[in-house]
Amino acid sequence: MTYPILYSFKRCPYAMRARMAINLAKIKTEIREVRLNNKPQHMLKVSPKGTVPILVLDDEVIDQSNDIIEWVLSRKNIFQKDSDSNTKTLTEDLITIFDDKFKYHLDRYKYSTRYENVDIEFHRLECLKILIELEKHITLDSTDWIFNDSPSKLDICILPFVRQFKIANPNWFDQQSEIKKVLKVLNNFIESNLFKQIMHSYEVWNEGDHPVYFPLDQ
Numbered sequence: 001m002t003y004p005i006l007y008s009f010k011r012c013p014y015a016m017r018a019r020m021a022i023n024l025a026k027i028k029t030e031i032r033e034v035r036l037n038n039k040p041q042h043m044l045k046v047s048p049k050g051t052v053p054i055l056v057l058d059d060e061v062i063d064q065s066n067d068i069i070e071w072v073l074s075r076k077n078i079f080q081k082d083s084d085s086n087t088k089t090l091t092e093d094l095i096t097i098f099d100d101k102f103k104y105h106l107d108r109y110k111y112s113t114r115y116e117n118v119d120i121e122f123h124r125l126e127c128l129k130i131l132i133e134l135e136k137h138i139t140l141d142s143t144d145w146i147f148n149d150s151p152s153k154l155d156i157c158i159l160p161f162v163r164q165f166k167i168a169n170p171n172w173f174d175q176q177s178e179i180k181k182v183l184k185v186l187n188n189f190i191e192s193n194l195f196k197q198i199m200h201s202y203e204v205w206n207e208g209d210h211p212v213y214f215p216l217d218q
């Protein structure tokens with residue numbers, strides 16, 4: 001029996017998305033942890049653009065995190081509670097905002113030395129504005145996740161990026177009174193079993209290694 005191969009990188013927020021979807025669905029995969037400065041030949045052969053995550057199936061290679069989530073959803077409905085059409089539209093709209101705008105400003109805030117003449121505070125404020133918008137959609141004060149008490153597609157897609165934003169300056173982040181619900185949801189996310197499980201450290205994969213499987217209990 002061969003299993004789908006998942007090329008992954010522990011700290012990549014896009015790979016985290018894919019690992020969370022696969023973990024929630026309990027689909028057994030062969031995980032191959034890579035280093036982005038030393039990508040395996042097989043990975044580049046199946047997907048020359050060279051980004052993770054990549055899911056290699058018998059008859060198909062899926063090399064976009066959102067497409068991997070859709071593939072998982074085509075096999076198993078892992079997000080039972082967020083299926084009404086308003087929530088679906090909101091989810092897709094917010095994921096687009098995070099993938100385009102939030103990620104753009106996050107990179108310039110967090111990795112400012114990689115860019116010329118960046119105004120760190122401007123980019124931090126642009127990210128904060130997006131989080132204030134997100135705050136409006138977290139309706140319940142007591143909720144663990146964005147929409148309710150179980151993770152949704154929106155949670156797994158955007159919270160890895162919000163976490164990166166926090167890490168850039170945790171003290172500043174925790175003082176932002178306009179995003180109290182976001183802070184709470186993010187803390188729950190970081191403390192969740194789901195996140196802990198997908199952040200397990202795997203040895204870097206080398207050609208010829210024995211397969212290593214993901215999720216851990218599969």
Ligand SMILES: N[C@@H](CCC(=O)N[C@@H](CS)C(=O)NCC(=O)O)C(=O)O
Pocket residue numbers: 009011012013014015036050051052053063064065066
């Ligand atoms: N749109 C892609 C983006 C994936 C992506 O950019 N991944 C980064 C790591 S977080 C990567 O592999 N970069 C390649 C590199 O740095 O060489 C997706 O959603 O899967």
